[in-house]
Amino acid sequence: MASQQGSSDDWWRGAVIYQVYPRSFQDTDGDGIGDLKGVTRRLGHIASLGVDAIWLSPFFTSPQADMGYDVSDYCDVDPMFGTLTDFDDMLAEAHRLHLKVIIDQVISHSSDRHPWFVESRSSRQNPRADWYVWADPKPDGTAPNNWLSIFGGPAWEWDGVRKQYYMHNFLASQPDLNFHNPQVQDAVLDAARFWLDRGVDGFRLDTVNFYFHDRHLRDNPPLVPDPDATSNDAPDVNPYGMQDHLYDKSQLENVAFLQRFRALLDGYGGRTTVGEVGDGARSLKTVAAYTSGGDKLHMCYTFDLLGPDFTASHIRRCVDNFQKAVTDGWVCWAFSNHDVMRHVSRFAESEAEREVVARLAITLLATLRGSVCLYQGEELGLPEADVAFEDLRDPYGIRFWPSFKGRDGCRTPMVWEATATNAGFSDGKPWLPVPVEQARLAVDTQQSGADSVLNHYRSMLGFRRSHAALHDGDMSFLESNRDLLAFTREKDGERLLFVFNLTREPQEFLVSDTSVETVPLPGQLAEVVGGVLKLGGLSAYCGKL
Structure with a gap:
């Protein structure tokens, strides 16, 4: 559902x-x-x-x-x-x-092929002439500036009817609206x-x-x-x-x-x-x-x-x-x-x-x-x-x-x-x-x-x-070694601790709050032993503070 x-x-x-x-x-x-x-x-x-x-x-x-x-x-x-x-x-x-x-x-x-562009390129005087980004060439015929297309080459395409360039950030068949x-x-x-x-x-x-x-x-x-x-x-x-x-x-x-x-x-x-x-x-x-x-x-x-x-x-x-x-x-x-x-x-x-x-x-x-x-x-x-x-x-x-x-x-x-x-x-x-x-x-x-x-x-x-803190609760990072990601999520009195081991090796995290209560997390491969959280490689832990 x-x-x-x-x-x-x-x-x-x-x-x-x-x-x-x-x-x-x-x-x-x-x-x-x-x-x-x-x-x-x-x-x-x-x-x-x-x-x-x-x-x-x-x-x-x-x-x-x-x-x-x-x-x-x-x-x-x-x-x-x-x-x-x-x-x-x-x-x-x-x-x-x-x-x-x-x-x-x-x-x-x-x-x-949009009717707006078909009309815009038909002349420099039509009602939609300024609906796209048109510009005159430089005196030597080259593009108006050095802008590039994400899909390769200049971001300008020459149009022989208007005798101007039009701008396209992507394909030449995707002219930019003005x-x-x-x-x-x-x-x-x-x-x-x-x-x-x-x-x-x-x-x-x-x-x-x-x-x-x-x-x-x-x-x-x-x-x-x-x-x-x-x-x-x-x-x-x-x-x-x-x-x-x-x-x-x-x-x-x-x-x-x-x-x-x-x-x-x-x-x-x-x-x-x-x-x-x-x-x-x-x-x-x-x-x-x-x-x-x-x-x-x-x-x-x-x-x-x-x-x-x-x-x-x-x-x-x-x-x-x-x-x-x-x-x-x-x-x-x-x-x-x-x-x-x-x-x-x-x-x-x-x-x-x-x-x-x-x-x-x-x-x-x-x-x-x-x-x-x-x-x-x-x-x-x-x-x-x-x-x-x-x-x-x-x-x-x-x-x-x-x-x-x-x-x-x-x-x-x-x-x-x-x-x-x-x-x-x-x-x-x-x-x-x-x-x-x-x-x-x-x-x-x-x-x-x-x-x-x-x-x-x-x-x-x-x-x-099922946890309001994960919907729009506050988030604060905790200090850890560089291999671990540790943070809390908190809302309306619920405070959850999350620790992620994104490495392939076992890691340990010192839990400063000894009253932490483990919250079952799907697929969790971690446990707290004597105030020390032990995480297997590529694993996560959740606890309630």
């Missing part, structure tokens, strides 16, 4: 959100691509985990150049996913199961209103710090490496990471627009926003600006925990930095999503270690202060898939192959039945292959196993739900 902790307007605070990547979740019509009817069919599985909400990745009308993150109609469903009626049916079933529904809003850019134009802001707010009127409970705002650009189109300076940075803008094979992105994103004007967006949601009540912030070393500063004051975003997530580092020092630094920088905002923590290698493959040092790491990771994630975002399949302990070059669909991976294989390895289809065709995902040829090693971990093989990763997720989310 889904969690019902969120019945008030702040249900999102401390909520657990399950990300559904629709094209890889469940296919019901045999075309090898997941659809909305498939999401509806599998909502019971999601609810059984004990989560509060689902986040649905894009299902809007799109040429699918970037798997739906290139929208050509913000107010309709792409036929490959179904119809608006299918969406309404899915939403109704989710609400029946007490699941909130959050949908992606990809408004920093559109598809070049948020300096109030009409653009009104149009994207109208699109959000369309879905709010249908009953959605909130939005995940893609690349939320990319909406505005510097009006003067100033060059970005080179990046001075920061050894203390906990996240990067791009893999090191991509020159995008060599610039300090002062002018192509994260502009001050964005704050006022986010206030407009929040005002729209507040008019409906009980709705929420989750912003994706990719801003390198400035990410936390940006999150603080976007979530403070209670009049902008409800919460944000960054890429700080989406890297390869699964150590006590790294996690403490990320959480500590957030709590110091974002004093009145809220964070949404995640170890995996549709853009990064699955965390079991990032964190485990061997195949034999994957299940242990999967269980420990959700135990840690569920005890941090903040909301939690899970990515489909992580509840099965799915590793990253090794996708052959000829099977790649991700333009990012195709562009930087073989040094960077892209994002298809985490986007392979969900596995439901180990021995069924394509592990129960589809009767047709899947859009990405279903790896045999993933099929062995299918839902049906883990349902009855008390110690399966799937049932550990259910137990751990139930544990989180």
